[in-house]
Amino acid sequence: MSDTLLLILVGIFLPLFPMSMVFNAVIDKTSNTLLRSVIFVAWPLCGVALISNITVTQPIWLLPLVLLTSTLYAVRILTLRDVTQWTGFLATSLWALLWLAVIQETSIEMLYGYALSMSLPLMLLVTLSAGLEQRFGAAYTDLYGGLARTIPRFSGVLVVVIVAAVATPIFPSFFILFDIVVETISTEPAISAVLLLNWILWSWASARLIQGLIVGRASQVKILDMGMLTVGLYTFVLLGLAAGGLYMAGEIL
Amino acid sequence: MERLIITVAVLPLISALFIQLFAGQFGRSIVKVSVAVTTFGFLLSIFTLALALMGDAPAALSLAGDKGIILFDPLGTLLAAIIMGISLIVHLYSVRYMAEEAAYGQFFVLLDLMTAALLFMVVAGDLITLVISWYLVGVLLYFLLGQDTRSQTAYRFAFWTLITYRIGDLPLILAAALLFNAYDTWSLTTIFAEISANPYAHEVLGLPLTEVVAALIGLAAFARSAQFLLHTWLPYTMDGPTPVSALMHAGIVNAGGFLINRFAPVFIHSGDVLNVIFVVGLITAVFGSLLMLTQNDIKKALGYSTMGQMGFMIMECGIGAFSLAIYHMFAHGVFKGTMFLSAGGVINDARHNDGVPKDELYTFAVEKQPNQARQPWLLMAGITLIVPLVILVLAHLLIAEDYFQKQGAVVLLFFGWVTGAQLIFATYRMRSQNIWRLVGLSVLSLVVVVLGYVFISHAFDLFLYPDEAFRAQLYAAASFDLLRFDVLVVVTTLIIVFGWLMTYYSDQNGVRRTQTSRKMWLNFYALISREFYVSDIYTRLSRSILAISGRLNVWLRWL
Numbered sequence: 001m002s003d004t005l006l007l008i009l010v011g012i013f014l015p016l017f018p019m020s021m022v023f024n025a026v027i028d029k030t031s032n033t034l035l036r037s038v039i040f041v042a043w044p045l046c047g048v049a050l051i052s053n054i055t056v057t058q059p060i061w062l063l064p065l066v067l068l069t070s071t072l073y074a075v076r077i078l079t080l081r082d083v084t085q086w087t088g089f090l091a092t093s094l095w096a097l098l099w100l101a102v103i104q105e106t107s108i109e110m111l112y113g114y115a116l117s118m119s120l121p122l123m124l125l126v127t128l129s130a131g132l133e134q135r136f137g138a139a140y141t142d143l144y145g146g147l148a149r150t151i152p153r154f155s156g157v158l159v160v161v162i163v164a165a166v167a168t169p170i171f172p173s174f175f176i177l178f179d180i181v182v183e184t185i186s187t188e189p190a191i192s193a194v195l196l197l198n199w200i201l202w203s204w205a206s207a208r209l210i211q212g213l214i215v216g217r218a219s220q221v222k223i224l225d226m227g228m229l230t231v232g233l234y235t236f237v238l239l240g241l242a243a244g245g246l247y248m249a250g251e252i253l
Numbered sequence: 254m255e256r257l258i259i260t261v262a263v264l265p266l267i268s269a270l271f272i273q274l275f276a277g278q279f280g281r282s283i284v285k286v287s288v289a290v291t292t293f294g295f296l297l298s299i300f301t302l303a304l305a306l307m308g309d310a311p312a313a314l315s316l317a318g319d320k321g322i323i324l325f326d327p328l329g330t331l332l333a334a335i336i337m338g339i340s341l342i343v344h345l346y347s348v349r350y351m352a353e354e355a356a357y358g359q360f361f362v363l364l365d366l367m368t369a370a371l372l373f374m375v376v377a378g379d380l381i382t383l384v385i386s387w388y389l390v391g392v393l394l395y396f397l398l399g400q401d402t403r404s405q406t407a408y409r410f411a412f413w414t415l416i417t418y419r420i421g422d423l424p425l426i427l428a429a430a431l432l433f434n435a436y437d438t439w440s441l442t443t444i445f446a447e448i449s450a451n452p453y454a455h456e457v458l459g460l461p462l463t464e465v466v467a468a469l470i471g472l473a474a475f476a477r478s479a480q481f482l483l484h485t486w487l488p489y490t491m492d493g494p495t496p497v498s499a500l501m502h503a504g505i506v507n508a509g510g511f512l513i514n515r516f517a518p519v520f521i522h523s524g525d526v527l528n529v530i531f532v533v534g535l536i537t538a539v540f541g542s543l544l545m546l547t548q549n550d551i552k553k554a555l556g557y558s559t560m561g562q563m564g565f566m567i568m569e570c571g572i573g574a575f576s577l578a579i580y581h582m583f584a585h586g587v588f589k590g591t592m593f594l595s596a597g598g599v600i601n602d603a604r605h606n607d608g609v610p611k612d613e614l615y616t617f618a619v620e621k622q623p624n625q626a627r628q629p630w631l632l633m634a635g636i637t638l639i640v641p642l643v644i645l646v647l648a649h650l651l652i653a654e655d656y657f658q659k660q661g662a663v664v665l666l667f668f669g670w671v672t673g674a675q676l677i678f679a680t681y682r683m684r685s686q687n688i689w690r691l692v693g694l695s696v697l698s699l700v701v702v703v704l705g706y707v708f709i710s711h712a713f714d715l716f717l718y719p720d721e722a723f724r725a726q727l728y729a730a731a732s733f734d735l736l737r738f739d740v741l742v743v744v745t746t747l748i749i750v751f752g753w754l755m756t757y758y759s760d761q762n763g764v765r766r767t768q769t770s771r772k773m774w775l776n777f778y779a780l781i782s783r784e785f786y787v788s789d790i791y792t793r794l795s796r797s798i799l800a801i802s803g804r805l806n807v808w809l810r811w812l
Binding site: 018020021024025028072075076077078079080085146148149152156159163168169170174178181182185186189192196199200203204207208210211214215216217249250253 | 317318320355356359381384385388389392395396399402403404405408409412415416419420423426427430431433434439457458798799801802803805806809811812
């Protein structure tokens with residue numbers, strides 16, 4: 001396989017615009033929740049696996065394209081209402097930044113760790129999106145609202161997962177982005193600036209998502225809330241992620 | 254000692270976890286655990302503060318090398334005690350105030366987490382812990398302000414807070430990254446020691462690192478402490494629960510002053526950054542006070558009052574009076590917390606007594622009393638201008654004879670003088686039956702306040718920055734060019750004196766406005782009533798970004 005072809009292939013799995021469209025098309029066409037969840041975890045891992053085979057010097061356009069892709073999708077999620085699509089676009093915006101770690105010559109093992117820890121909260125969000133579709137027929141913001149009153153346990157988990165997905169301390173993505181800032185601030189301050197700008201856009205988008213889902217009056221119709229066992233399961237994964245984040249802070253910072 | 258301080262910080266975390274896990278079994282009474290733990294934490298924090306006051310040397314406890322360091326130092330112990338004190342009051346108040354809330358237990362979980370985040374922030378001895386806790390304060394405040402999940406308005410303005418805080422997080426992250434790159438450690442103590450040893454060893458983009466870092470820290474502080482242009486969130490976040498407003502106005506908003514104090518060793522070598530901080534604080538104080546006076550919504554007026562106070566606090570840092578900013582933070586916190594928490598009582602009282610002030614027309618028309626004769630305006634103006642100045646100068650001379658050599662002290666005196674004059678002027682306008690008694694009481698209260706302020710701030714100075722040379726360096730770093738400073742002081746004094754005289758004169762003789770001045774006045778009033786259009790501009794800007802986002806999504810569909 002030629003290096004150019006390989007680079008394009010990696011650009012699909014560690015999404016770079018316009019190759020990023022492939023991932024979002026796949027997510028859009030996949031209706032099975034389990035398969036969607038697997039795709040969310042496996043997709044960037046495939047990209048990392050492929051990247052170790054690239055021998056060619058990174059082209060000059062790579063860095064601007066990485067920043068453009070991340071920013072483009074960070075801007076786009078601001079007005080998205082479909083939760084699954086929102087998750088896919090956030091994934092695109094986040095995973096594109098893994099290229100920065102590649103450019104900084106981060107080890108492959110660490111890259112796997114980065115990819116996995118960025119993807120796990122997104123995978124949880126996809127499963128929660130499926131939960132909303134199951135209960136309301138659609139996972140859309142500003143459609144029903146009031147989840148905090150209607151299904152308080154579900155909305156509690158949803159909020160923490162969204163917070164984890166947008167690189168909030170003490171979850172791993174926060175430390176990964178912090179590390180990228182530390183690595184680039186002195187040599188390429190523009191990269192840090194774009195990254196931090198995108199960070200704000202994710203926070204903005206997450207607040208809009210939370211507001212569009214959990215805020216409002218309780219539904220008049222009785223909706224089944226999340227079971228205690230499921231809450232425990234999500235809590236376990238989130239605690240694991242938080243512990244992983246702290247461990248990662250010790251390792252990379 | 255450092256183990257004690259970490260216990261204080263960890264206690265609210267344990268409480269939050271306990272409530273979250275066992276709320277189902279114990280029901281609403283579980284919040285008593287939170288109150289008990291906070292009470293214990295408060296007592297412990299007072300004990301650690303007492304140890305620090307008795308002279309225990311600063312110490313640090315490291316949990317993981319140069320990360321996760323907890324400091325036992327005067328600044329951390331003092332602020333930990335203040336935070337625990339305010340948190341305890343808010344806890345006690347919330348037990349009944351929030352009793353009818355659906356998410357009663359969750360509120361206490363968030364309150365405990367917020368207390369823990371604030372405590373970790375003030376005792377952080379490394380940049381990682383500081384950045385994490387700084388960031389989490391913003392996130393937790395968002396959810397505390399959005400406690401009423403039925404209210405879209407509450408969330409809308411909670412979002413304003415979140416986004417401003419996020420904007421303020423970024424400079425701190427950048428400063429942390431720059432410091433780590435330069436000194437290869439996250440430990441604040443080590444970084445400050447290296448900066449003291451060789452302040453200009455590193456450069457960023459051709460500028461000394463210390464100046465860049467100080468500017469970034471200043472920016473982070475501006476966002477957190479609602480400085481002008483980053484202030485819009487503060488007056489609008491009144492839809493949150495009253496205890497949260499109290500906590501926010503009494504504690505969280507003060508974080509900017511804390512951050513500047515924490516980085517004091519950097520600010521000593523920060524070039525003109527402190528001067529810029531002074532100007533920003535001054536503008537905020539003036540605009541905040543101006544907007545406060547023109548609000549017809551009392552809650553927004555309180556918000557702008559806090560903004561003005563934050564301006565004063567940041568301004569104090571800008572003149573090198575770092576410890577005074579901490580005292581101001583404490584005094585304002587107690588004052589504003591009391592105002593918010595007594596709001597319910599005031600509303601209750603108002604139901605029984607409307608409290609409408611009896612103005613001239615009322616006393617003349619309803620009570621059939623003649624107007625009080627006024628004292629000569631020139632005499633009263635003279636008293637207004639001279640008495641506060643004499644009190645302030647004498648009080649400061651008691652502390653140190655060389656006090657007036659410091660520019661910062663002169664600026665503070667200046668503001669003390671204006672405030673004192675305002676107090677006496679307000680007394681004059683009251684038209685009391687016995688004006689001299691009222692003026693006497695005002696002057697007496699001014700003496701008490703000034704003496705208290707001077708002595709307590711001096712005590713704060715000695716406690717927080719015991720090294721006299723360091724204190725002198727802080728004042729020196731904040732100094733202006735002497736000639737420019739003197740000219741500025743003289744011109745401003747003349748303007749203020751002229752303003753006071755005019756105020757007295759027009760109050761006595763009535764105001765006559767020309768057509769032009771009336772038009773100018775109306776334009777000015779329109780500008781103020783729209784709050785200088787700052788929030789309108791931000792709203793327009795955010796709508797434009799959302800429009801771009803929507804347009805991109807239409808063009809690119811779901812890809």
